[in-house]
Amino acid sequence: MALSSTKELVLSRTKPIPTLITCTFILTLLLSTPALCASAPTKATSEFEFLKVAPSEFVGTVQDVVGILQEVMSILSQFGGSGFGDSRLSNAVSDCIDMLDLSSDALTWSASAAQNPKGKHNSTGNVNSDVRTWLSSALANPETCMDGFEGTSGIESQLVSTGLSQMMSMLAELLTQVDPNLDSFTQKEQKGRFPSWVKRDDRKLLQANGVNVDVVVATDGSGNFTKVMDAVHAAPDYSMKRYVIYVKRGVYIENVEIKKKKWNLMMVGDGMNATIITGNRSFIDGWTTFRSATFGTQLASRGQIFMFHWGTVTLPILIITTIL
Template identity: 40%
Template structure:
C-alpha cells in the first residue's frame, strides 16, 4: 500500500533539519538495502581515487628527485671540468657552484659569470677602501697609506673597465674567435696585475708600523685576484684556430710584417708613415697649442674611437703627466730620443708609491691609466 503523501514532506523537513545533502535526502526514499550498498560502493570509489592520486604523487616525486640528482651530478662534473688547470680551485668550485644550470652553459658564458662576480668583488673592495679614506682626518692614517688607498681606488676603476671589456669581448659576435680571445686575455691580465700593484703601495707590515691598513683590505683584493686568475685560466681553454704566426715576447702573435696580430690595418699604416699628421701640438716656446703635455692630454677627447695624435716638440718637459682611463687611443709623437724628454722626480723615498713613480715599465713622469690609450713613437709630424 503506498505511503501517505504527507510522508515525503516530513522526510524532506527532517533532512533539512539535520543538514543532509540532497543525495542523502533522495536515498532516504529508497529501500534500506540499496542505500547500504550505494554507501559501500561510493566509499570504495573514494578510497580507490585517493590511493591512485597518492601513487601518482609518489611517482612524480621519484621522477623529480631523479632529475634533480642527474642535474646535480652533471653540475658537479662541470665544476670539476671547468676548474681543472686553475690556480685557485677552492675559489673556482665555490664560485661555479652558485651558477644555475652550469652543465648546460657553454664555456664562454661560464667565464662571463665568473667575470661578473669578479666585478662585484671589485666594487666591494672599492667600498672597503673608500671607508678608510672617508674617516675624519684620515683616522690616523699615514701619508703613504692614504696615497696607497687612493692608488687602489684608481686601480679598481681601471679594473672594472677592463672586466667590462672582457665581458663585451666574450659576447661579441663581430670578431674572430682568435681576436676575441686575445683581447680577453690582455684585459684580464691587466686586471690581475692591478690587484698586486694596489697592495704593493703599502709598506710591508713586518717591516714598518705604517702597514696598519693592508691587513684589513688584502683579503678582498686577493679574492678579486683569484677570481680573475681563474677566469684567465678558463679563457686559455677556449677553442681557437691554430695559425702559423710567430710569437713575440710581450706582444703575443705577430704578423709577417712584424706588427702584433691585434693591431688594425689603419694603425699599421700610421706607424709606417714617415710623417704623421698631428691633431695637437705641444711646444715649450709657445708655438703650439699648449706648452705642457698635461694640458694637451686634458684637452684631448674622452673615449675616442679614433687615434688622436699629440705632437710634442723638442725640449725638456718637467712634469708628471697623468693619462686617465677615459683618454683612449692617444698617440704621442716626439722629435727623437734625447730630444723630446718628459721627466719628473717622484720616487718611493719621498712617499710616492710605486704606482705613481715608475709604473709598469713606463717613464716615471708619464702615467697611463688605460691599456690602449698611449702610443709612443718618434717621427716627423705635421699639423
C-alpha cells in the same frame, strides 16, 4: 557509409603524418649531404672556442669577482680624501681605487666577449688574446694595490687584503679557463712587422714621415701648450679617432698621466734623443710605485724617450705604466 570509409582511408594513406615527413626529410638530408652537418660550425666550437668552459660558467665567475671588487672599493672609499695626514697612505688608497676601477672595466669587457664574441667590447678583433690580456690586467691590479700600502701604518690594507686575495685567486682560475692564444704572433710578424691587431690607420700613422697633428707642445712657447699634461687635458674624452699630440724637441720635466677616458691618443716627438719626458717621483718622497711612473698611459707613441731621474739613493721606480 562504405564509400565514405574508403575515401577516408585513401586520404589517410596519401597524407603522411608530420612526424613521418620530418623524419624522411632529415634522413634524406643526411644521406645526400653528409659533409653539411659535419662541417657546419656550432656556437660551442666557433664563437666560444677560446673558452674551456661554458660561457655561462665563465660569466658567473666574473660576476662573483666583480662582487668582491665592489666590496673592497666600498671599504676603501670610506678612507678616501687627503685628510689622513699621511700622504703615502692617501696615495695608496687612491691608487687602489683607480686600479680596481680599471679591473672592473676589464672584467666587464671579458664578460661581454664571452656572451657575444662578435660584439664590440673595446677589442682588437682577436677575442682570445683580448680576454687573456684583460684578465691578466685585472689580476695584476690587486697585487699592485697591495704593494702600495708598503710603508704605511694604517689598517686599510688589513681590511681589504682578504678580498684582494680572493680576487687574485679567482682571476687566476679564470685565466686557466681561456685557451692560450689561438692566433699568436708568427716569426714573420715578430721581425719588423706590426702585430695583426694593430689597425691599418694606426700603422700608417706610426710609419708615416709626416703626420697631421691636432696640437703642438713646445718648451719655447711656439706651440699650443708648453706642458705635455696640458695637451693631454685638452684632448677630447672618449675620442673615436686618433688624437695626435706633437711634442717638439726639448726636455719636459713632468709626470704624465692619461686617464682611461682619454681614448686613442698618439704622441709624436722629434726623435728619441730630441724629445725627452722625465719625471722625478720616488718612493722615498711618499709616492707609491704606481704613481712614480713618468708615463702612466694608454697611447701610441713614436719618437720620444722616457727617462727617470733620481738622486743618490735608488729606490723602487716605474718608468711607464700601461693602463688598459
